[in-house]
Amino acid sequence: MKEPKDGYKEAKRKVLAALAKGSYLHEARNQVDVKNKLATGEVSAQEVADLIKKSTGKDHSKSSHHADRSITIHVIARQGWYIKFYFVDPDTWFISVHR
Amino acid sequence: MKLYVEGEKGRAVCGRDGLSSMTFSRRDVPFSDGGGQARDILVGVCDKCGEVIAIPPQSTPAIRAAREKAVLPIEANLPAVYLDALDLACYRIDPNASQDFRKRLLLYYVVSTSKNKALAKKVGANLMKLDSVFQAGEKSKTRRRLSMKVTSTLLNRVDDVMAMTNLNRTDLFKSLVVQIDKDISKPAKPANLAKLQTLAAIAVG
Numbered sequence: 001m002k003e004p005k006d007g008y009k010e011a012k013r014k015v016l017a018a019l020a021k022g023s024y025l026h027e028a029r030n031q032v033d034v035k036n037k038l039a040t041g042e043v044s045a046q047e048v049a050d051l052i053k054k055s056t057g058k059d060h061s062k063s064s065h066h067a068d069r070s071i072t073i074h075v076i077a078r079q080g081w082y083i084k085f086y087f088v089d090p091d092t093w094f095i096s097v098h099r
Numbered sequence: 100m101k102l103y104v105e106g107e108k109g110r111a112v113c114g115r116d117g118l119s120s121m122t123f124s125r126r127d128v129p130f131s132d133g134g135g136q137a138r139d140i141l142v143g144v145c146d147k148c149g150e151v152i153a154i155p156p157q158s159t160p161a162i163r164a165a166r167e168k169a170v171l172p173i174e175a176n177l178p179a180v181y182l183d184a185l186d187l188a189c190y191r192i193d194p195n196a197s198q199d200f201r202k203r204l205l206l207y208y209v210v211s212t213s214k215n216k217a218l219a220k221k222v223g224a225n226l227m228k229l230d231s232v233f234q235a236g237e238k239s240k241t242r243r244r245l246s247m248k249v250t251s252t253l254l255n256r257v258d259d260v261m262a263m264t265n266l267n268r269t270d271l272f273k274s275l276v277v278q279i280d281k282d283i284s285k286p287a288k289p290a291n292l293a294k295l296q297t298l299a300a301i302a303v304g
């Protein structure tokens with residue numbers, strides 16, 4: 001069966017490509033969210049990519065963005081880390097990267 | 100990597116306006132935990148509501164630098180015996196140590212404990228078997244305030260050690276003082292004395 005476009009494998013491929021290329025942004029709401037440790041520089045893009053590479057479909061869940069229900073939010077929970085992101089082409093957007 | 104510049108346009112999801120256009124601009128942006136702000140960083144601003152809705156990776160080094168500088172208060176109100184025991188250990192290490200050294204010694208133990216599971220286990224159990232001096236001190240009504248300012252990184256370490264030891268902040272500081280008392284004041288020849296004397300020399304200087 002073909003995986004849906006917003007499935008885990010496609011999300012993993014796109015987020016890893018974005019981290020490698022640096023084509024990502026962090027979502028903000030008038031503040032620097034300290035739960036986004038990639039934005040604060042407490043973890044590097046490489047470290048986040050390494051965690052995502054180790055993840056499997058079992059570590060993945062999804063929901064809808066509260067401000068636009070058509071946008072799928074992906075959550076990868078691996079080794080105590082939560083990585084929350086979505087795509088607004090051509091960019092990947094991180095909401096939070098925290099333990 | 101993509102380098103964004105002031106005035107550049109993009110698309111983003113605004114928490115208030117949904118999918119919107121944005122313009123990159125420079126702003127002072129506060130940290131969500133109230134620990135200061137990153138000044139004059141490049142951000143994406145919603146064209147509809149004017150709120151900061153995006154942060155590009157190129158702003159991360161400035162955010163990190165601001166975060167390191169931000170200081171957050173830590174306060175604990177402890178039975179006086181714990182502050183006395185901490186001062187005694189400082190005196191043992193260096194009779195000329197400044198009062199500031201007391202905080203450095205305690206934070207040195209926070210960092211050491213965060214890296215050492217065996218030590219964390221000991222620290223987690225210290226309050227369950229207090230010696231007679233600390234037991235008597237617990238009964239006294241005299242309390243003293245321990246107050247210090249730390250970087251957010253160090254505050255995260257304190258939170259890590261609280262999680263490792265299953266202690267709240269006040270009990271963690273009490274337990275670390277008991278450990279310091281066991282390591283430094285009680286033994287005839289404390290194990291780490293030379294290292295701690297170096298730490299005190301830097302604190303005095």
